[in-house]
Amino acid sequence: MESAPGASKIEFDGVTTVLGDEPVLHRLRLSVPDGQVTVILGQSGCGKTTLLRHLVGLLPPTGGSVRLDGRDVWSLTSAELVSARGGIAAVLGGSHPFDSWLFSSMNVYENVACVLRRAGATDDEVHATTAPLMQEFGLAAFAGSFPEEIPAHARRRVLLAQALVSGMPLIVLDDVDTAFDSRYTGAIVRAIKSVNEKARATVLITTHDLDFAREVAHEVAVLWNGKIVSHGPPDVLLRGVRTGEEFGRRFFRSDLAGPLCRDVVEGGLRGGEPARRFFAIDPDLPVWCVVALLLLVIVFVFWSSAGTVFGGS
Template sequence: MSQTIFAPWDDPNEKPLIQFKGVTKRFGDFTAIDNLNIDIFEREFFALLGPSGCGKTTLMRMLAGFENPTSGSILLAGQDIVPVPPNKRAVNMMFQSYALFPHLSVWDNIAFGLRRGNASKDEIADRVEEMLRLTRLSKFAKRKPHQISGGQRQRVALARSLAKAPKLLLLDEPLGALDAKLRQDTQFELMDIQEKTGTTFVIVTHDQEEAMTVASRVAVMDEGRLIQVATPSVIYEAPETVYVADFIGDVNIIEGTASQSGDKVEITWAEGEMPIRGTTAKTFAPGQTCHFAIRPEKVTITTERPDSANMLQGRVIDIAYLGNLSTYHVKLPNGTMMKAQTANTRRLANRGITWEDDVWLSFTDTAGVLLER
């Protein structure tokens, strides 16, 4: 049986679960969200990504009902939720601090929201047990929050948020307090839980790796506007602007002027240097300023002159050894710094390139992306 790819945003018959329509939010003179339109679909794991102050948390607080838009509407399953108070929305929010009750056990923390509804004792018990199983916390049920680890507290907060079966779960920097290794494990747990429950997750993060790992789609934001909304692979391989290319992952960006023939472009970028050759579906006017963005892993570094569409000569200034990868910082004759990355498949002693070596950097004409702005 072939697995169908989850891409409801490409299906014209799919109705979005959440719709922001022309939403603007002002605080006095400051515009936090600027005429924003966005569709989020059922069962999506949607990430809002951007630097501090870009508006992502404001967006989430409007979904939760803690803020109201200055203008525009927010629909959940076709209903305008702006007039609906937070406790009446089919939405739950998990805070950065987890906000667990220190005097209650793990079991009682999870049961807390259910007890305020009109569920029977048995229904509450069944639901709590189900949540404990889902988050693998059954053996910690009687412990208090201070008796368990940060990662486990994070799972308690998640179990409590999911207990009332919200249509939508909002996660505000949920893994911010965890160390790197635990963060990674927890990201996969989150994805697993999201898949099992079928709840729509919207996560706010400034950690690009996190967004790329967990999300079905990522919205890159800046100054209250959406810059690009796409799947992680499209954001990484086909960014639409220099801002997105630069925000996600490591990248070399070279500015120059374009001369185009069909889908082939030559970029004049430095005196005495060969033009860079690229391929693009976009159209550039003769002499138009353009930016060539190329990821370091797509740049090959050699001591011998290669045979390639693009060849640049330079000198190794720095080497960042990251265990599985090494990133070489190479200075070109005009002072431009370029990064090239190699996988460390061999032991350190067997590698042939070191500081101050003269090297060649090469890449194909399809390895980079041409951007207008």
């Protein structure tokens, strides 16, 4: 797919994050193609939301850079950051400023429509865009209700609808699998694809839902132990992976060094020296892997000894 005029390009370069005493990300690198749907796939608590907060200017990384359209987000002035955020529609997990996008004084319909009204759309244009999407998302029955009167999962779908009708060049959707029940998965996949194809927006999504990632993504990046260990088209990257257990087995092999160590992460931040990742046998490493490694060492030692003996005779 060719890049789209106006679509946003994202670069994470050597991003390292330590929150309190906990290392979260370590020298993470990822280029997000503009005008495509990219899914960051990873288990709960692996740092997906943290990475998106770096991108939208809510949380500075400990090290590295986050570039949006070639500009380091964390080198922008306050005014430039406000301007950059003006081109982002975001739905993030947890507590954050974007929660205020659901206005308690507006009903559900007006909450979805407000981004279009701010852009100068007429009532007819607003209705033509908003009503079909609300119907697809199971929100039509709540159109006249206020946010506090509807279930939490429905409020998340309102935020998703709001982001998808916004027309922004960058749409950031965090933990999408927690935002809707299975009845609306297909509708949300179709809506994301439609926005990407028609507006050629860059869409960056985080999830741990394998099926959803397969359905919606052009590219999948796997976040594991604080870094991207693999990325590529979902039909290649996730071939034969159907369960969380299979996902863990496949991508565990991409990072045999195991979970992050705080000393290693902080060592990489001092003096600009590359961090050394000391090899250690991870306690979760399958027994047969350990046995195979030991056998290789024994064979190597024997072969070296034999070569010395034969060479000296």
